[in-house]
Amino acid sequence: xxxxxxxxxxxxxxxxxxxxxxxxxxxxxxxxxxxxxxxxxxxxxxxxxxxxxxxxxxxxxxxxxxxx
Numbered sequence: 001x002x003x004x005x006x007x008x009x010x011x012x013x014x015x016x017x018x019x020x021x022x023x024x025x026x027x028x029x030x031x032x033x034x035x036x037x038x039x040x041x042x043x044x045x046x047x048x049x050x051x052x053x054x055x056x057x058x059x060x061x062x063x064x065x066x067x068x
Contacts, residue, residue: 002032005051006044008068009060012036017065024063028055041068 009021018036025034025045033046045056057067 003050004046006042008041009043009065010068011065020063024059028059
């Protein structure tokens with residue numbers, strides 16, 4: 001089973017920002033894919049299980065950004 005959820009992340013301004021967010025989210029257990037649209041801040045996370053919002057927020061915060 002694959003679960004997809006999209007979040008809006010604020011504060012990203014460049015490719016390095018995208019890499020940081022992608023790297024942190026990829027480390028969350030069960031995550032199989034991360035797609036970031038820098039222009040809109042949309043971050044789509046694909047995972048093997050339903051992720052808790054707190055898990056996603058923690059990873060994004062660790063990268064230095066915020067989930068709107």
